[in-house]
Amino acid sequence: MKRLLMSSLLLLCAFGLTAQMNNLKSYNALSARVLAIDHQSINDGIDEASPTFALEVGFRRQFSKIFGIMVPIKVGIIDVGELDNITISGIEVLGQLYPAGTDGKISPYLHAGYGVVSERLENANRQIPLGVGLNFRLDGNSWFNIQGEYRISDQENRDNIMAGIGYVYRLSSIDSDKDGIINRDDKCPDLPGPLATNGCPDADMDGVTDDKDRCPTEAGNANLAGCPDTDQDGTPNVDDKCPELAGPADKMGCPDADGDGINDEADECPELAGKAELDGCPDTDGDGVKDSEDECPNTAGNPRLKGCPDADGDGIPDKDDKCPDLAGESDSGCPDKDGDGVSDDEDKCPGIAGTFNGCPDTDGDGVGDDLDRCPTQAGTADNAGCPEIKQEVKERLEYAARAVRFETGSDKLKEESYIVLSEVAGIMRQYPDYDLTISGHTDNVGSDVTNLALSERRAAACLKFIVATGIKEGRISSAGYGESRPVADNGTASGRRINRRVEFGLNPRR
Structure with a gap:
């Protein structure tokens, strides 16, 4: 059993050291706790024992975000079996694993280790503590601590349960990149940088860190991702095709916004490249009608119909013609196949002459067959053309x-x-x-x-x-x-x- 526990401790330490290599964030911390110790609950050989108390101070070296080593020293008094109000002292080494890291508002952890406890300063027993704890953050460097553990001793009737509360204080962190900013405050702990950029490098000293600076070797404007803007037109030089002449940003910073060779002042469509014969406006479909006046700018058509086509030649442009492939005389441009005076596009029954939306009324109840739920039985309009239930x-x-x-x-x-x-x-x-x-x-x-x-x-x-x-x-x-x-x-x-x-x-x- 104890070999298994020792193997678990070694695995815990190995996991923590591996995490250290992948996620360095080391610091030191001091702690103090008040402990309560219970021997009787888990030792059948002890007839009498009273809960006893101890004080603990400790030093923790946090090697990484999730792993650290804790060295606590304990002093207390126990009352167990033949030991009546006897002074005890102990020291141990614990591996601590923080699954969620140590910087949260609440940081849970597991620990396991090995220690020695001395009774009367003469009788010593070795113990393996296994425990869990929670650190509750009070401020930047201070935590309130609750901890509990099960301790396995190599001597009979010395296994015990220990619980405590205390205080943890973090000491100054390591400055890995030697830039004068400790790692926990340094946004780039492995790259030296000034305090103004929270420890991240800024080669051109323009206040924009190199990782976010599009122009890291030229001092520029923070609002333009660290790039300069010579003509002050809001387009950084790196994107400005006319860096010495102010121009709109959506036209690459040039005064001829649409780049069609026509001065913006003479260009009726200054933001759209066009033809000189159309006053600088485009004609997408090439029908001789500028897009700004063409109601069908993407389809070549008749200038008399504002640039729209008329496929069936009935004088109604296709966009307004509900029957663009069939010549018709109605305003909709559709024929009337059944001759009932309702054009086919609006006729609910285009193949059958009728007077109700172009539909007949088979049962003669005043509701057209297209809306009549009972077309063969006379009914009422209020009942969807169906007879009322008696x-x-x-x-x-x-x-x-x-x-x-x-x-x-x-x-x-x-x-x-x-x-x-x-x-x-x-x-x-x-x-x-x-x-x-x-x-x-x-x-x-x-x-x-x-x-x-x-x-x-x-x-x-x-x-x-x-x-x-x-x-x-x-x-x-x-x-x-x-x-x-x-x-x-x-x-x-x-x-x-x-x-x-x-x-x-x-x-x-x-």
Whole structure:
């Protein structure tokens, strides 16, 4: 067991030293703690022991961001078995691993090591401490510490648990690049640089560090990534094609912004390269109409139509012609194939003459077939062209919601429900353009999940029965809502009975 612990300690140290080579950030720290020690809880051979206390001071060398070596010295008094108020002292070496580093507001760590504890300054035992701790940052160099550890001794009845609280202070850090700025404050700890740039090099001394300076050998403007701007036009010399003449930045700093050889003052399109015969404006499609006046600048067209083409020659430019490949006489430029006075582009039924958006009204109810959900049955516009459901039918559907019955806690239909559901199927035959929705509901007795599942099964059972009478399944949908939609008070027996229902709704087919 102890060999395994020692192997773990060696692996911890090896991991930490490897991290040191890859992520150097070393410093020294001092610590002080008050410790509480418990021997009795983990040693069956000790009949009596009192929690005892000790003081500890320590020195830590942090080799890297995640690994350090701690050397604590302890002095205290213990009361364990035959040792009554005996002075103890100890020293040990610990490897500490900081998985998240040491600079956070909270820095957790693990440690393991080897130490010697002396009792009465004469009897010494060797111990292996294994522990965890947390450092809570107070300010730049100060931490509050909480630590606990399990200590394994090579002597009988000397294993113990130790916990403590204390204070840690970080000493000055190392200055790796010798630029006078310690590593923890140096943004470039391996490259010397001035304090003004937080320790990073700045060859041209313009206040912009070399890693961010586009012109590291020429002093320049911080707002221009460290490059100079001779003509002060906001374009750095490195990007300015006319560094001695001020010009707009989007035109490379030259006064002929579009570079078409025409002075900006005489150029009607100073930001777009163009032709001299068009006053310096471009003509992208080459139809002789400058782009600024061409309503179709990317397609060659007729100057009389503001540069737009007219493929079918009907005098309506293609961009406004809803039928650009078919000559038409209407304002939209489209033909009227069925001669009903509605041009094909607006005719909902272009192959059939009609007066309702160009569509016929087969059932003569004043709703065109394109909008009529029941085109073969006269209805009303308010009901999407479908016939209104008779009041007595609505009442029978409401009755069916109360009359359908199931076996208790089951989706099995009672026989008296067969007549009710057969009547619902008959109603669907009376309204062939309507679909049916079936909604299952329960009271609040039982769990939400159980009630929801039961309501879904009961609605599905009704659907199955109606389909069995010859109604197409595609005309029916079912859903369960459990106890979520009560219509009566679930606090009474009569209210719960009303809430246990299956509702039926007829809707015009979409």
